[in-house]
């Protein structure tokens with residue numbers, strides 16, 4: 001404040017407040033406009049939504065065979081387990097497992113395992129092999145059993161089981 005002609009004035013303070021308000025308002029509007037394309041690009045495109053489920057015919061999958069399909073851009077194993085593999089997986093002592101889960105918790109139909117084929121260590125795709133009737137990750141040696149459970153190596157958790165339903169005895173809808 002200054003004294004001018006014995007009057008107390010508030011030099012430019014109202015004007016400054018007004019300019020601050022206008023600047024803030026334009027800044028906020030600019031931020032919203034700048035963010036719009038990014039937010040819009042995050043919405044899933046129609047073709048991505050359409051692929052959010054995948055229907056798989058497993059009638060051609062003989063006992064002992066497995067196949068890899070793609071769901072939402074990720075590989076998924078479907079393994080038709082042998083009677084011996086089913087029996088072996090059922091009798092594993094879950095208390096010794098790093099990520100304790102019974103086989104029953106991981107399958108809907110004991111004949112088939114459905115699991116996302118992405119190693120839970122650093123994301124490599126495991127291959128058939130290892131010592132547990134399942135898969136071996138070639139990157140750092142993790143081994144998963146015929147239930148997709150981590151049995152050896154650095155992976156911290158079991159292979160993820162995706163959401164799926166049986167549409168009939170030989171058709172699975174994943175997603």
Ligand code: FES
Pocket residue numbers: 119120121122123124137138139140141142153154155
């Ligand atoms: S990514 Fe599979 S063991 Fe490291």
